[in-house]
Amino acid sequence: MNPEEKDLQINPVVPENVIHNTKTIADIRSLTSSIFGIAAGILGLESYSGFIFYLLGSSIVSVLMVIFIAGGKPQNYFRGTSEIWTLEVFSGSSLSSFILTWTLFFGLLRA
Amino acid sequence: MAILKFLLSYLSVHPSPLRNPSTSLHLSQQAPAFLSSSESTKDTQETWLIYEQLLLSCLRTGDDNSARLCLQRLSDRFGVDSARVKALTGLYDEATSNSRGELESVLQRYQDILKEDPTNMPIEKRRISLLLSLGRTEDAIKALTSLLSHSPNDAESWAHLSSLYFTQGLYQQSIFCLEEVLLILPNAYNIFARIGEVTYISSSTGAGSTDRTEAFEEAIKYFARSVELSEWYLRGWYGLKLVTGKLIQAKPSDGTLGKTESLNQLATEKLVQIVSKFRRNEKGWMGFDEAEVLAAKDLIDRDEQRFSQ
Amino acid sequence: MASKALISLSILLLIHSCYSAHEHSLLTPTTTSLPLDVTIETLVSVVLLCFGIVLSNREELKPISWTVWSGVLEREKGCGQFGYLDERVGFLEIRAKRAEFAKWIKGAGEGSSSQKT
Numbered sequence: 001m002n003p004e005e006k007d008l009q010i011n012p013v014v015p016e017n018v019i020h021n022t023k024t025i026a027d028i029r030s031l032t033s034s035i036f037g038i039a040a041g042i043l044g045l046e047s048y049s050g051f052i053f054y055l056l057g058s059s060i061v062s063v064l065m066v067i068f069i070a071g072g073k074p075q076n077y078f079r080g081t082s083e084i085w086t087l088e089v090f091s092g093s094s095l096s097s098f099i100l101t102w103t104l105f106f107g108l109l110r111a
Numbered sequence: 112m113a114i115l116k117f118l119l120s121y122l123s124v125h126p127s128p129l130r131n132p133s134t135s136l137h138l139s140q141q142a143p144a145f146l147s148s149s150e151s152t153k154d155t156q157e158t159w160l161i162y163e164q165l166l167l168s169c170l171r172t173g174d175d176n177s178a179r180l181c182l183q184r185l186s187d188r189f190g191v192d193s194a195r196v197k198a199l200t201g202l203y204d205e206a207t208s209n210s211r212g213e214l215e216s217v218l219q220r221y222q223d224i225l226k227e228d229p230t231n232m233p234i235e236k237r238r239i240s241l242l243l244s245l246g247r248t249e250d251a252i253k254a255l256t257s258l259l260s261h262s263p264n265d266a267e268s269w270a271h272l273s274s275l276y277f278t279q280g281l282y283q284q285s286i287f288c289l290e291e292v293l294l295i296l297p298n299a300y301n302i303f304a305r306i307g308e309v310t311y312i313s314s315s316t317g318a319g320s321t322d323r324t325e326a327f328e329e330a331i332k333y334f335a336r337s338v339e340l341s342e343w344y345l346r347g348w349y350g351l352k353l354v355t356g357k358l359i360q361a362k363p364s365d366g367t368l369g370k371t372e373s374l375n376q377l378a379t380e381k382l383v384q385i386v387s388k389f390r391r392n393e394k395g396w397m398g399f400d401e402a403e404v405l406a407a408k409d410l411i412d413r414d415e416q417r418f419s420q
Numbered sequence: 421m422a423s424k425a426l427i428s429l430s431i432l433l434l435i436h437s438c439y440s441a442h443e444h445s446l447l448t449p450t451t452t453s454l455p456l457d458v459t460i461e462t463l464v465s466v467v468l469l470c471f472g473i474v475l476s477n478r479e480e481l482k483p484i485s486w487t488v489w490s491g492v493l494e495r496e497k498g499c500g501q502f503g504y505l506d507e508r509v510g511f512l513e514i515r516a517k518r519a520e521f522a523k524w525i526k527g528a529g530e531g532s533s534s535q536k537t
Contacts, residue, residue, distance in 0.1 A: 012298050012340075012486040021481045028477055032470055038434065039466045042441045043459060057466065064474040069481055076488070077481045109441050126499045127507050129517065132524040167509070171517045172525075198510075206514040236510040244515050270505045292505065298486055299502040341500060342491035385495075398498030 013079065021077045022087065025065065029088040032061050033098040040098075041105020054098050058089050114141065115150040118161050128168055131400070138168040142177040151184075159188065166199060170206045178203060197224065198233030205241060214245060232262065243275075251275060266295045270302070273309075282313035300340035304347040307333035311354050327358040335374065338381075345385055345403050352378035352410060379414070382407045427472035433465035 036057040040050045062085045070077050074084040088094045118141060128134040142165045145151055151158065162181050169178035182203050186196045201221060208214045221238040224231060235258050242251040255272045259265065273288035289306045292299060307330040314326030331354050337347035355375035359368060388396040389404045440458045483489050493500045 009297075010339075013484045014482075014486055014489045017482040017484045017489060021484065024477060024480050028473055031473055035434075035466060035469055038438070039462050042438050042454075042462050044441075044454060057470070060467070061470050061474065064470060068474050069477055076483050076485065079484070105438070109438070109445050124497060126497055127503050129509070129512070130499070130507060132521050135521065136525070167512070170514055171521050173518060173522065202512065202514055206518060233510060240511045240513050243511075244513055266505060267508050267510055271508050271511045274508075296502065296505075299505060300490060301500065301502050301506055340487055340490065341494055342487050343495040344491070344500070345494070395492075396495050398494060398496045400498060 017077075018079060022083075024069075025084060026088045026092065026094075028061065028065065029058075029094045030092075030097055032057065033094040034101045037098040037101025038105050040102045041107075041109060044106065044110060045102075050102055054095075055089075059085075113150060114145050114148050115153070115158070115161070117141070118145060118165075119157060122161070122164060128164060129171060132171075135168040135171045138165060139172040139174050139177065141165075142169050142174060142181070146177060146180050154188070159185065163199070166203075170203060175207055178206075194231050194233050197231070198237050201234065201237045201241075205237075205244070211245070214241065217241065218245070230261075232258075232265070236268070239271075248275065248279065252279075263291075264295060266292045266299075269295070273305075277309060280316075282309055282316075285309050286313075298340055300337045300344055300347065303333050303337035303340065304344065304350055307331070307337065307350045307354070308346075311350065311357075324358060324361050327354050327361065330354045331358065331371070331374065338378075343381075343385065345382075345399055345407060348378045348381045348385070349403070349407050349410065351375075352382060352414075356414060379411060382411055386411065423472050423475035423478075426468060427476065430465045430468035430472055433461055434469065437461040437465060 033054070036054050039057075040053050043053075045053055065084055066072065066074055070084060075081050078084055118138075121138065121141075122128070125134045125138075128138045145161070145165065162185050166178050166181040166185070169175070169181065182196075182199060185199065186193075189196050191197070191200070201217060204217045204220075205214065208217060218238065218241050221234055221241065224234050225238065228234075235254070239251050239254050239258070242248075242254065252272070252275050255268060255275065259268050259272065262268070269288045269291045273285045273292070276282075276285040276288060286306055286309050289302050289309070292302045293306075296302070310326055310330040310333065314323045314330070331351065334347050334351040334354060338344055338351060341347065352375060355371050355378065358371050359375065362368070385396070385399065386404055386408045389399050389401075437458050440461070441454060444454060444458065483492065490500045
């Protein structure tokens with residue numbers, strides 16, 4: 001048995017709560033990322049600057065989540081310490097919903 | 112507030128309403144209002160769960176009319192042949208029987224059902240508890256062991272068998288059953304604490320003093336694991352404090368006592384915290400059983416007196 | 421409650437800045453950059469909206485450590501994940517429970533009447 005497994009047996013985790021927390025974070029991400037898309041569209045950002053805007057916004061949300069939702073201690077709520085920072089930022093529905101609303105609003109306001 | 116929502120939130124705060132009489136009473140008082148409301152006809156999983164809880168609470172408090180209505184609707188929905196409904200019907204019959212003869216006939220009916228369908232677990236469990244109600248503990252234990260031989264993964268049955276052995280004074284067997292539960296559910300902290308309790312109790316009836324200190328050490332291990340798995344488990348901390356205290360008394364001069372003493376101190380701190388927060392009605396600390404908190408308070412006070420003397 | 425107010429306010433701001441940007445693009449045919457006030461309004465509304473969304477999810481997370489979580493269940497509800505092993509509803513001895521309840525309600529009745537006198 002490797003040390004990690006042993007530690008998990010001594011201090012078990014509650015799988016339902018892990019799923020619940022991940023879902024909460026994913027919900028916030030997908031909601032905020034579509035708002036970033038709207039803003040990027042309004043501001044008329046193009047190519048790289050739009051993605052930089054997205055990264056900037058996502059890190060602001062991460063900081064807010066660490067402070068207000070996790071009370072400064074993300075390790076109490078997530079298996080990995082980096083999860084709250086990176087979860088759903090580059091993968092999943094968040095990025096695609098950002099691009100969708102970005103192009104939509106860009107097209108609506110500039111065409 | 113809508114009664115369905117009210118009942119759901121009540122059940123989420125009191126997940127086991129049968130544990131003390133006041134919650135059962137509270138729940139059963141809501142039953143007539145719920146049964147006559149329009150929300151009681153909703154066909155959702157939640158509604159049927161509420162029906163089942165109301166049925167149990169009403170049976171307990173003696174509101175047999177509401178209980179019959181709940182049972183009626185459950186059997187209309189799931190059919191009288193559903194194993195769970197059959198068991199609930201049996202429960203209703205048991206509760207409303209007036210004489211031993213009637214109970215015997217319920218028992219006969221259980222046996223008939225089991226002849227047709229020997230794998231009907233809920234009915235098998237009902238039969239066992241009815242045997243107990245009739246005072247036939249030996250038969251109940253026999254039936255329970257045979258149930259466990261064909262379905263050894265049922266933790267509830269192991270736990271129940273353990274408590275039956277315990278009432279018979281068969282502590283070794285009782286502990287064995289609890290260990291079986293731990294094989295199925297390795298994180299069950301209340302079972303760890305229970306093993307600690309049974310070990311401690313069996314030692315106080317047992318023989319020589321060396322055996323006793325060994326048993327104390329064994330019990331401490333189990334209590335310690337129990338509170339390691341649940342940081343506010345009152346029974347675990349209580350047992351830890353009690354048994355470490357006894358161990359310190361039993362062998363006052365020994366080099367290994369440092370650990371025991373620090374465990375005792377830690378348990379005392381936790382118990383003091385629980386008692387004071389419970390007494391101040393602090394939010395998030397009201398789940399404890401009042402009698403258990405009083406017992407903890409008593410234990411702390413006794414300990415303090417001994418030190419001051 | 422405060423978070424809901426914050427969300428509604430910032431959504432209004434966002435809609436307003438969206439409208440302004442639209443007007444701006446109609447009035448200036450060539451693609452010039454957005455006026456500063458609209459840019460600021462957009463950014464402020466987005467930041468406020470993020471605040472609102474995050475704050476509305478406060479206390480939403482549950483501790484993943486078994487020790488902590490079962491401790492919370494014990495102190496709030498008095499019944500953890502394995503409470504059913506203590507209760508054992510399948511083996512409920514309803515007759516004993518009924519008798520216990522009858523005794524309790526009698527005791528409670530006497531208790532309250534003796535308090536009155």
